[in-house]
Each structure stands twice: as C-alpha cells, then as structure tokens.
Amino acid sequence: MNLLKRSGLLLIAIMLFIVIGAVKEGSANELPFSVGSGSTLNDYTVQASKYFMSGTTFIQIVSADRVKVSGNTKAYNPVDNIKVDLILQRWDSSSGQWVDVLNIGSATNYSSSIVSLSKEAKVLKNSYYRVWGIHRVMHAGVIEQQASISTYVFVD
Template identity: 30%
Template sequence: MKIWLYLLTFLFIFTIVFLLNVDRARAEGGVIAFDKTNLQEPEHMPKLPPISEPLVPNDGAAEEIIIQATDYIKSAQVSIYNNGSSLKISGHTDSYVNADKITTTLYLQVWDSSRSRWVDYSSGKEFVKYGTNYLYNFVEYIAPKGYYYRTRGVHKVTMGSKTETFSSVSSSIYYF
C-alpha cells in the first residue's frame, strides 16, 4: 500500500513540475508551444466532400526545383504527423548568424479535390524568437478525418532592416 502512495505522490509532483515548466516556457516565448486547436470546418472553407476514391494529391515537390541563395537562412523545413486523435505540424528555421528576429509561421493545408489544389485550413500560427539562430515549434490540430493534409511554412530571418523570406511545404498524409 505504501508503494502505491509513493507512486501517486511522485506522479502528482511530476505533473505539477511539468505543467509549471510548460507555462514558464510559453510565457518566456520558449521552444515549447502546445496549442491544441479544434478545427471545425470554418466559414471561409468550402464544404469538402468526403473522399470516396483514393485521390492522391500532387505535392509538386518532385516536379519543382528551386535554387535559392540566401544570406541569412541556413535551412527551413516543416513536417506533419498523425497523432491518432490530432495532427501535429512542426517547423524550424535555422540561420547562419544570431538574427535580430526569426519567425516561423505554420499553416495546416487540406487537399480540395473539387478544385485540385491545396487550401489553407488554418489561419496560421506564428512563432517568433529574438537574438538567436534557431527556432523550432509545433502546434496540434483536431481536424476532420478522411482528407489529405500537409503543412505550409513561411520562414523569416531579420537582420537590421533586411528580412529574408523562404517558403516550404511538407509531404502530404491521409488522415484517417
């Protein structure tokens, strides 16, 4: 019986410490940002019919080659993961130098098969850090199942009055 009491006490203390650290990191603009946002088909979105046949969207990544030279942006990438009950989208922006400001904005996109194009499904979640050379963050969305989703990212590095911008997209996943 004493072991169970010790385990419950440990679990309670661990939970409180973890929640305090998450709140402190969020308040200080730290790396941890967990925004579990419930996306119910917003008004600006067209009604998407359920996918009745395997319509695989064209990500365009294999056909499009972009050569871009940058002074400040070293790398920029976004990802999407199926967490079972939610979609986790993440992104990072890496700079060659400690920048005045680094920004990563993440958008959840859905494949609109009626128009054969990707549509922003979220209004975008912006993450900002100052005086650093790296920014990583993520956000989770509860979205309708039965569609293809991907992440779109806009990455910015600002030094003085100059801002470099880079756009990226992830591969798509079918959320079921």
C-alpha cells in the same frame, strides 16, 4: 478545362495506387506514411542568402482525428529576428487544390539562430493534409524569406 483537371486527378490517383502497391516493408530509417515533411532545401534553385540557412515543416498523424504540426527556421548565426509561420492545408477534391484550413500560428525569437513551433490540430477523417510554412530571417535591415511545404498525410 474540367476534363483536363479530371484527367490529371485520375492520373495522380493511378500513380498513387501504383506507388503504394510497390512499397514493401520499409527500413527503420524511412519515414512512415503517417509523417510528412518539407524543407526549403528541397528547392533546387540557387538561393543567395546572407543569414537564412533553412526552414522545415512536418506533419504527423497523432490519432484518428488529430495531427501534430511543426516547423522551424534556422539562420547561420544569431540574427535580430527569426520567425516561422505555419498553415495547415487540406486537399479539396471538388476544386482540385489545397485549401488553407487552419492558421497554426507563428513563433518569433530575437538574437537567436533558430525558432521552432509545434502544435496539435483536430482534423477530419478520410482527408489529405499538409503544412505550408513561411520562414523569415531579419537582420541589420535585411529580410530573407522562403517557403516550405510538407508532403501530405492521409487521415483515415
């Protein structure tokens, strides 16, 4: 099993080097490598929701040891309660998985169709980070919830 994990990590590392090597100077509308984003709209399965519209997560490198973490949840119309929870995760190469390192917090709005949360966090250098978000809409006794995960950034 360890050999399989190591082989998978080696393959991912090789692919990452190939992708980075192939990237040329980007256009103005492309996101730089210092920004990661995720959305519930990236889920290609058909989701039937009456109130929930979308949820997004973002992570951006601010300095050599700080990142800005943000996210939002949107509903089609104002709902009783709309919420976003954000968790900062770091890649742990020894275990080969993403681990929660900081609960950024949650934000809730009432009788609204959107809620947003944004905070800065101190991070370790030479590490990969991403944001995991839980997006929740509650209205008339109905609860609709989805998750989003941003792409990662490397803090060097």
